[in-house]
Amino acid sequence: MTEAERPTAGATALQLVDGVVFLRPEEQVFEAMLTGWGRQQAARNLASSTIANRDKRVRGFVEHVNAFPWQWSAAMVDEWCADLRSINGVSRSSLRTYQQALRLFCHYLTDPAYGWAGECERRFGTHPVQVCHEWNTAVHVQDNESEPAKRAFTLDEIQAFFDYADDAVLRVRDAGRKGWLAAFRDATMFKVAYAFGLRRTETRMLDTADLATNPHAREFGEYGVLHVRFGKAKPGSPPKRRSVLTVWDWSVEVLEEWITEIRPRMAHASSPALWPSEQSKRISGAALNARFATYRDALGLEPGLDFHSLRRSYVTHLIEAGWDPFFVQQQVGHEHSSTTSIYTCVSSDFRTRTLRRSLDDTLASALKSTTDGGSAR
Incomplete structure:
Protein backbone atom coordinates (compact mmCIF):
# COMPACT_ATOMS: atom_id res chain seq x y z
CA MET A 1 0.00 0.00 0.00
CA THR A 137 -24.69 27.39 20.33
CA ALA A 138 -23.01 30.09 22.41
CA VAL A 139 -20.95 32.74 20.65
CA HIS A 140 -17.74 34.27 21.99
CA VAL A 141 -18.64 37.97 21.81
CA GLN A 142 -16.23 39.65 24.23
CA ASP A 143 -12.60 39.31 25.29
CA ASN A 144 -13.16 38.87 29.01
CA GLU A 145 -15.67 36.18 29.95
CA SER A 146 -14.52 35.48 33.49
CA GLU A 147 -17.09 35.63 36.27
CA PRO A 148 -17.52 39.14 37.75
CA ALA A 149 -16.36 37.85 41.16
CA LYS A 150 -12.90 37.04 39.76
CA ARG A 151 -10.52 39.85 40.61
CA ALA A 152 -7.08 40.79 41.90
CA PHE A 153 -6.10 41.11 45.55
CA THR A 154 -5.80 44.58 46.97
CA LEU A 155 -2.41 45.37 48.51
CA ASP A 156 -3.86 44.98 52.00
CA GLU A 157 -5.47 41.65 51.11
CA ILE A 158 -2.33 40.19 49.56
CA GLN A 159 -0.30 41.21 52.62
CA ALA A 160 -2.88 39.65 54.94
CA PHE A 161 -2.86 36.45 52.87
CA PHE A 162 0.93 36.14 52.99
CA ASP A 163 1.01 36.95 56.72
CA TYR A 164 -1.55 34.24 57.39
CA ALA A 165 0.48 31.72 55.35
CA ASP A 166 3.60 32.59 57.36
CA ASP A 167 1.71 32.31 60.65
CA ALA A 168 0.38 28.88 59.60
CA VAL A 169 3.97 27.60 59.49
CA LEU A 170 4.58 28.78 63.05
CA ARG A 171 1.28 27.37 64.32
CA VAL A 172 2.02 23.92 62.93
CA ARG A 173 5.62 23.87 64.12
CA ASP A 174 4.85 25.22 67.60
CA ALA A 175 2.14 22.58 68.01
CA GLY A 176 4.73 19.90 67.35
CA ARG A 177 2.76 18.54 64.41
CA LYS A 178 4.00 17.26 61.08
CA GLY A 179 3.48 19.40 58.05
CA TRP A 180 5.32 22.61 58.85
CA LEU A 181 7.71 21.98 55.94
CA ALA A 182 4.76 21.63 53.56
CA ALA A 183 3.19 24.77 55.02
CA PHE A 184 6.46 26.64 54.51
CA ARG A 185 6.66 25.38 50.93
CA ASP A 186 3.12 26.54 50.17
CA ALA A 187 3.66 29.97 51.72
CA THR A 188 6.78 30.41 49.58
CA MET A 189 5.03 29.09 46.49
CA PHE A 190 2.18 31.59 46.78
CA LYS A 191 4.67 34.44 47.14
CA VAL A 192 6.67 33.29 44.10
CA ALA A 193 3.50 32.92 41.99
CA TYR A 194 2.64 36.52 42.83
CA ALA A 195 6.22 37.84 42.52
CA PHE A 196 6.54 36.51 38.95
CA GLY A 197 2.91 36.60 37.75
CA LEU A 198 2.62 32.82 37.25
CA ARG A 199 -0.27 30.56 36.42
CA ARG A 200 -0.92 27.48 38.56
CA THR A 201 0.73 24.96 36.21
CA GLU A 202 3.63 27.31 35.55
CA THR A 203 4.23 27.51 39.29
CA ARG A 204 3.82 23.81 40.00
CA MET A 205 6.13 22.70 37.18
CA LEU A 206 9.11 24.89 38.11
CA ASP A 207 12.47 23.20 38.68
CA THR A 208 15.40 24.56 40.65
CA ALA A 209 17.30 24.82 37.35
CA ASP A 210 14.76 27.37 36.09
CA LEU A 211 16.31 30.13 38.22
CA ALA A 212 19.23 32.06 36.73
CA THR A 213 21.26 35.25 36.92
CA ASN A 214 20.20 38.41 35.12
CA PRO A 215 23.44 40.01 33.84
CA HIS A 216 21.73 43.39 33.79
CA ALA A 217 20.55 43.14 37.42
CA ARG A 218 23.34 41.37 39.28
CA GLU A 219 22.03 42.62 42.61
CA PHE A 220 19.49 39.79 42.44
CA GLY A 221 22.26 37.19 42.33
CA GLU A 222 21.21 33.71 41.20
CA TYR A 223 17.54 34.68 41.25
CA GLY A 224 17.40 37.44 38.64
CA VAL A 225 15.49 35.46 35.99
CA LEU A 226 12.84 32.77 36.19
CA HIS A 227 12.56 30.54 33.11
CA VAL A 228 8.97 29.38 32.65
CA ARG A 229 8.88 26.18 30.58
CA PHE A 230 5.24 25.17 31.00
CA GLY A 231 3.40 28.28 29.88
CA LYS A 232 -0.11 28.13 28.45
CA ALA A 233 0.05 26.28 25.13
CA LYS A 234 -1.85 26.90 21.93
CA PRO A 235 -3.86 23.96 20.51
CA GLY A 236 -1.52 21.42 18.94
CA SER A 237 1.59 23.16 20.26
CA PRO A 238 3.95 22.40 23.16
CA PRO A 239 3.92 24.54 26.32
CA LYS A 240 5.00 28.11 25.65
CA ARG A 241 8.29 29.23 27.17
CA ARG A 242 9.17 32.67 28.49
CA SER A 243 11.61 34.35 30.86
CA VAL A 244 10.35 36.50 33.72
CA LEU A 245 12.69 39.08 35.24
CA THR A 246 12.79 39.60 38.98
CA VAL A 247 11.39 43.01 39.96
CA TRP A 248 11.09 42.89 43.76
CA ASP A 249 13.97 42.49 46.23
CA TRP A 250 11.89 40.52 48.71
CA SER A 251 11.27 37.71 46.21
CA VAL A 252 15.01 36.98 46.18
CA GLU A 253 15.07 36.61 49.96
CA VAL A 254 12.05 34.32 49.86
CA LEU A 255 13.58 32.04 47.21
CA GLU A 256 17.00 31.93 48.80
CA GLU A 257 15.64 30.91 52.19
CA TRP A 258 13.51 28.18 50.64
CA ILE A 259 16.22 26.71 48.41
CA THR A 260 19.17 26.87 50.79
CA GLU A 261 17.57 26.22 54.19
CA ILE A 262 14.14 24.60 53.96
CA ARG A 263 13.88 22.62 50.72
CA PRO A 264 16.87 20.33 51.56
CA ARG A 265 14.82 19.00 54.49
CA MET A 266 12.01 17.75 52.26
CA ALA A 267 11.64 14.01 51.73
CA HIS A 268 12.07 14.38 47.98
CA ALA A 269 14.77 17.05 48.05
CA SER A 270 16.72 15.08 45.42
CA SER A 271 13.91 15.78 42.93
CA PRO A 272 14.61 18.53 40.38
CA ALA A 273 11.21 20.06 41.21
CA LEU A 274 11.30 23.40 43.01
CA TRP A 275 8.24 22.36 45.05
CA PRO A 276 8.55 18.68 46.06
CA SER A 277 5.84 17.02 48.11
CA GLU A 278 6.21 14.75 51.12
CA GLN A 279 4.49 11.98 49.15
CA SER A 280 5.79 12.63 45.63
CA LYS A 281 8.47 14.45 43.72
CA ARG A 282 6.22 17.36 42.79
CA ILE A 283 3.21 18.97 44.44
CA SER A 284 -0.15 18.35 42.78
CA GLY A 285 -2.48 21.02 41.51
CA ALA A 286 -5.26 19.75 43.78
CA ALA A 287 -3.11 20.13 46.89
CA LEU A 288 -2.10 23.62 45.82
CA ASN A 289 -5.72 24.69 45.31
CA ALA A 290 -6.83 23.15 48.59
CA ARG A 291 -4.22 25.04 50.62
CA PHE A 292 -5.04 28.32 48.87
CA ALA A 293 -8.76 27.93 49.53
CA THR A 294 -8.13 27.06 53.18
CA TYR A 295 -6.16 30.25 53.79
CA ARG A 296 -8.56 32.42 51.80
CA ASP A 297 -11.62 31.12 53.63
CA ALA A 298 -9.93 31.43 57.02
CA LEU A 299 -9.36 35.12 56.31
CA GLY A 300 -12.97 35.59 55.22
CA LEU A 301 -11.98 36.66 51.71
CA GLU A 302 -14.30 36.31 48.76
CA PRO A 303 -14.48 33.01 46.82
CA GLY A 304 -13.79 35.01 43.66
CA LEU A 305 -10.17 35.25 44.80
CA ASP A 306 -8.48 32.12 43.45
CA PHE A 307 -4.93 31.08 42.68
CA HIS A 308 -5.09 32.93 39.36
CA SER A 309 -5.82 36.11 41.34
CA LEU A 310 -2.14 36.13 42.30
CA ARG A 311 -1.35 36.61 38.60
CA ARG A 312 -4.05 39.26 38.23
CA SER A 313 -2.58 41.04 41.25
CA TYR A 314 0.92 40.99 39.79
CA VAL A 315 -0.29 42.77 36.64
CA THR A 316 -2.47 45.20 38.56
CA HIS A 317 0.10 46.16 41.16
CA LEU A 318 2.87 46.69 38.60
CA ILE A 319 0.63 48.94 36.52
CA GLU A 320 -0.44 50.87 39.61
CA ALA A 321 3.22 51.29 40.59
CA GLY A 322 3.95 52.94 37.25
CA TRP A 323 5.71 50.10 35.41
CA ASP A 324 5.61 50.27 31.62
CA PRO A 325 2.58 48.33 30.30
CA PHE A 326 4.62 46.72 27.51
CA PHE A 327 7.14 45.44 30.06
CA VAL A 328 4.29 43.94 32.10
CA GLN A 329 2.85 42.36 28.96
CA GLN A 330 6.19 40.69 28.21
CA GLN A 331 6.59 39.52 31.79
CA VAL A 332 3.28 37.63 31.81
CA GLY A 333 3.68 36.31 28.26
CA HIS A 334 0.69 37.93 26.57
CA GLU A 335 0.91 38.33 22.80
CA HIS A 336 -1.48 41.27 22.79
CA SER A 337 -1.70 44.26 25.10
CA SER A 338 -5.49 43.91 25.13
CA THR A 339 -5.10 40.62 26.99
CA THR A 340 -2.95 42.27 29.65
CA SER A 341 -5.52 45.03 30.04
CA ILE A 342 -8.14 42.41 30.92
CA TYR A 343 -5.96 41.31 33.83
CA THR A 344 -5.51 44.86 35.06
CA CYS A 345 -7.95 45.45 37.92
CA VAL A 346 -6.73 48.84 39.13
CA SER A 347 -8.20 49.85 42.46
CA SER A 348 -10.54 52.77 43.02
CA ASP A 349 -7.79 54.38 45.14
CA PHE A 350 -5.42 54.26 42.18
CA ARG A 351 -8.00 55.81 39.87
CA THR A 352 -8.73 58.50 42.45
CA ARG A 353 -5.03 59.33 42.83
CA THR A 354 -4.61 59.43 39.05
CA LEU A 355 -7.59 61.74 38.65
CA ARG A 356 -6.44 63.98 41.51
CA ARG A 357 -2.94 64.22 40.05
CA SER A 358 -4.32 65.10 36.62
CA LEU A 359 -6.65 67.76 38.05
CA ASP A 360 -3.85 69.24 40.17
CA ASP A 361 -1.51 69.36 37.16
CA THR A 362 -4.20 71.06 35.09
CA LEU A 363 -4.88 73.61 37.84
CA ALA A 364 -1.17 74.27 38.37
CA SER A 365 -0.69 74.75 34.64
CA ALA A 366 -3.62 77.20 34.49
CA LEU A 367 -2.30 79.19 37.46
CA LYS A 368 1.18 79.30 35.94
CA SER A 369 -0.26 80.53 32.64
CA THR A 370 -2.21 83.27 34.45
CA THR A 371 0.85 84.32 36.44
CA ASP A 372 3.05 84.41 33.36
CA GLY A 373 0.45 86.45 31.52
CA GLY A 374 0.19 88.96 34.40
CA SER A 375 3.95 89.38 34.50
CA ALA A 376 4.07 90.06 30.79
CA ARG A 377 1.59 92.89 31.16
Missing part, protein backbone atom coordinates in the same frame (compact mmCIF):
# COMPACT_ATOMS: atom_id res chain seq x y z
CA THR A 2 1.40 3.38 -1.02
CA GLU A 3 1.34 6.42 1.25
CA ALA A 4 -1.45 7.92 -0.88
CA GLU A 5 -3.57 4.77 -0.43
CA ARG A 6 -3.11 4.60 3.35
CA PRO A 7 -6.34 5.43 5.22
CA THR A 8 -6.57 8.76 7.03
CA ALA A 9 -5.94 8.60 10.76
CA GLY A 10 -9.31 8.00 12.41
CA ALA A 11 -10.96 6.59 9.27
CA THR A 12 -13.59 3.88 9.66
CA ALA A 13 -11.40 1.45 7.71
CA LEU A 14 -8.88 1.53 10.56
CA GLN A 15 -11.50 1.05 13.30
CA LEU A 16 -13.95 -1.54 11.93
CA VAL A 17 -13.15 -4.85 10.26
CA ASP A 18 -15.33 -5.74 7.29
CA GLY A 19 -17.49 -8.85 7.61
CA VAL A 20 -17.48 -8.92 11.43
CA VAL A 21 -20.91 -9.15 13.06
CA PHE A 22 -21.13 -7.14 16.29
CA LEU A 23 -23.09 -8.41 19.28
CA ARG A 24 -23.90 -4.82 20.31
CA PRO A 25 -23.47 -2.91 17.03
CA GLU A 26 -24.66 0.51 18.28
CA GLU A 27 -22.34 0.58 21.28
CA GLN A 28 -19.36 -0.91 19.41
CA VAL A 29 -19.64 1.44 16.45
CA PHE A 30 -19.89 4.40 18.81
CA GLU A 31 -16.76 3.28 20.67
CA ALA A 32 -14.97 2.88 17.34
CA MET A 33 -16.00 6.41 16.40
CA LEU A 34 -14.54 7.84 19.59
CA THR A 35 -11.34 5.85 19.17
CA GLY A 36 -10.97 7.06 15.59
CA TRP A 37 -11.68 10.65 16.61
CA GLY A 38 -9.07 10.40 19.33
CA ARG A 39 -6.48 9.20 16.81
CA GLN A 40 -7.42 11.97 14.40
CA GLN A 41 -6.86 14.55 17.14
CA ALA A 42 -3.59 12.90 18.18
CA ALA A 43 -2.45 13.16 14.55
CA ARG A 44 -3.06 16.92 14.87
CA ASN A 45 -0.70 16.95 17.86
CA LEU A 46 -3.39 17.84 20.40
CA ALA A 47 -2.68 17.15 24.06
CA SER A 48 -3.94 13.88 25.53
CA SER A 49 -5.79 15.86 28.23
CA THR A 50 -7.65 17.83 25.54
CA ILE A 51 -8.63 14.62 23.76
CA ALA A 52 -9.78 13.01 27.00
CA ASN A 53 -11.90 16.00 28.00
CA ARG A 54 -13.62 16.12 24.63
CA ASP A 55 -14.27 12.38 24.77
CA LYS A 56 -15.85 12.80 28.21
CA ARG A 57 -18.16 15.57 27.01
CA VAL A 58 -19.38 13.59 24.01
CA ARG A 59 -20.05 10.57 26.22
CA GLY A 60 -21.95 12.83 28.59
CA PHE A 61 -24.16 14.02 25.74
CA VAL A 62 -24.90 10.44 24.66
CA GLU A 63 -25.84 9.52 28.22
CA HIS A 64 -28.08 12.59 28.54
CA VAL A 65 -30.03 12.12 25.29
CA ASN A 66 -29.86 8.29 25.31
CA ALA A 67 -29.15 8.27 21.59
CA PHE A 68 -26.20 7.51 19.33
CA PRO A 69 -24.64 9.99 16.87
CA TRP A 70 -26.64 8.83 13.85
CA GLN A 71 -29.82 9.57 15.84
CA TRP A 72 -28.91 13.05 17.10
CA SER A 73 -30.86 16.23 16.37
CA ALA A 74 -30.42 19.93 17.08
CA ALA A 75 -33.32 19.78 19.54
CA MET A 76 -31.32 17.35 21.67
CA VAL A 77 -28.49 19.87 21.85
CA ASP A 78 -30.93 22.58 22.97
CA GLU A 79 -32.21 20.42 25.84
CA TRP A 80 -28.69 19.36 26.87
CA CYS A 81 -27.36 22.92 26.96
CA ALA A 82 -30.37 24.15 28.91
CA ASP A 83 -29.74 21.50 31.57
CA LEU A 84 -26.01 22.27 31.70
CA ARG A 85 -26.75 25.89 32.47
CA SER A 86 -29.81 25.64 34.70
CA ILE A 87 -29.23 22.36 36.56
CA ASN A 88 -25.46 21.77 36.47
CA GLY A 89 -24.58 25.45 36.76
CA VAL A 90 -21.99 25.35 33.98
CA SER A 91 -20.47 28.78 33.28
CA ARG A 92 -20.89 30.56 29.96
CA SER A 93 -17.33 29.89 28.84
CA SER A 94 -17.52 26.24 29.92
CA LEU A 95 -20.77 25.75 28.03
CA ARG A 96 -18.99 26.81 24.88
CA THR A 97 -16.31 24.14 25.40
CA TYR A 98 -19.02 21.48 25.73
CA GLN A 99 -20.65 22.65 22.51
CA GLN A 100 -17.31 22.90 20.73
CA ALA A 101 -16.48 19.28 21.58
CA LEU A 102 -19.82 18.12 20.17
CA ARG A 103 -19.44 20.30 17.07
CA LEU A 104 -15.97 18.95 16.33
CA PHE A 105 -17.12 15.35 16.82
CA CYS A 106 -19.98 15.85 14.38
CA HIS A 107 -17.63 17.53 11.93
CA TYR A 108 -15.35 14.51 12.13
CA LEU A 109 -18.22 12.04 11.62
CA THR A 110 -19.68 13.88 8.62
CA ASP A 111 -16.33 14.37 6.84
CA PRO A 112 -16.29 12.00 3.80
CA ALA A 113 -12.58 11.37 4.33
CA TYR A 114 -13.34 9.24 7.40
CA GLY A 115 -16.21 7.19 5.97
CA TRP A 116 -18.50 7.16 9.01
CA ALA A 117 -21.60 8.47 7.24
CA GLY A 118 -21.53 5.61 4.74
CA GLU A 119 -20.83 3.05 7.45
CA CYS A 120 -23.81 4.21 9.52
CA GLU A 121 -26.06 4.26 6.47
CA ARG A 122 -25.13 0.66 5.69
CA ARG A 123 -25.53 -0.60 9.28
CA PHE A 124 -28.38 1.53 10.66
CA GLY A 125 -30.15 3.01 7.64
CA THR A 126 -29.30 6.59 8.66
CA HIS A 127 -26.20 8.74 9.15
CA PRO A 128 -24.83 11.43 11.49
CA VAL A 129 -25.41 15.13 10.77
CA GLN A 130 -24.05 18.33 12.25
CA VAL A 131 -26.28 19.27 15.17
CA CYS A 132 -24.37 22.30 16.46
CA HIS A 133 -25.10 25.46 14.49
CA GLU A 134 -24.72 29.20 14.95
CA TRP A 135 -28.32 29.50 16.04
CA ASN A 136 -28.19 26.94 18.87
